[in-house]
Amino acid sequence: MPLDIQPLLNYISNHVTLSPQEEAILKEHVSVRSYLKGQYVLQQGDVCKTSSFILKGCVKMFYVDETGHEHIIMLGVEDWWTSDIGSFINQTPADFNIQCLEDTHFAQFHFDSIDLIYERVPKLERFFRKVTERGLAAALNRIIRNFSMTAKDRYLVFKENYPSIEQRIPQYLVASYLGITKEFLSKIKSQLAVEE
């Protein structure tokens, strides 16, 4: 019994309404794929071939700099998209890695068939346009937060945006997402505890 893509269909229906025929075409072109905890969906330097919707599980997208430090760009859980979009659209080597933090199931769109999907189901092109617009708005807000807020405040915002993710992933990943060291996050938390 294969995992079904119902969560993806629900998600799509928030943005566009597909006819049964369109849904059938969609299903032809989406593949469900599972990865184990620790597995890489994408490695820096490889070309990103898929745009992946997370049906179940949790991933990190991160960049490793010249000094070997990891920087988390995105943490993804259920109903999030993950791909190195720059690598995907240009089919150039990826800047980022994507790795599973839990056993994770994806619904994947492949670069080789994505233009065909857009041709056959223009509503899906609309859907991806909207998803990308939201992603861009979120990224700009993140840039602003990094510029205008202290690490402590960014942590508080993070807890609102990702409620309960702290129970799923280790703290040093949260620190990396916030752009700070694990030691400093630890100090922030102990300071917040005192303030209670």
Next chain:
Amino acid sequence: MPLDIQPLLNYISNHVTLSPQEEAILKEHVSVRSYLKGQYVLQQGDVCKTSSFILKGCVKMFYVDETGHEHIIMLGVEDWWTSDIGSFINQTPADFNIQCLEDTHFAQFHFDSIDLIYERVPKLERFFRKVTERGLAAALNRIIRNFSMTAKDRYLVFKENYPSIEQRIPQYLVASYLGITKEFLSKIKSQLAVEE
């Protein structure tokens, strides 16, 4: 003699090829508008009604935080798009201001007619999808640079990405774009001068 939108048509033709009829529809729905240096295209708190392509001129998009400090999210020159995309797509109050740094001419798409444009010219929906995808990729790269690079290196990258813009805008705006103070940028520059 109104300004014409040829730069926009050229830009669009890099992504999609419009028929003469499609181009005619486009022209019906685009309005050209000019602003003087210093004028606001959008103010924080207002709803962003337009997505604007810069035909000629230069703008800054910025956020003013609670302490009154300006943070520049984007500097736009010819052939760039500018809008508070979050405000535009949801028609909610804008987080950002957009202000002209020179007398500036725009080709503007209005929220009220954008869906109609997408219906009548699906190629333009494709065009905006692609533009947004590129914008998202650029925003993610900026996030990474802010995390992994020192201010000095970000400045060097900036000079590559925006060649010649330093002749058009004051240095304190560059500093704000880089997320540092004008004083610190000044120190970086004098240090770079010594290294020669």
Next chain:
DNA sequence: CGAAAATTTGACATGACTCAACTGGAGTGG
């Protein structure tokens, strides 16, 4: 030329990092 705006410089303050040591669970295997 003169005034306002932009830039530079210096002294000092601070948020955040580094490194190293330590604590405390969660396996694992005997």
Next chain:
DNA sequence: CCACTCCAGTTGAGTCATGTCAAATTTTCG
């Protein structure tokens, strides 16, 4: 059920990148 290890998290001392503030200097432009 204990001993061992491993990994995440904590804590502290010292350091560095960058910020703040104030004064001096240069540039721009009416």
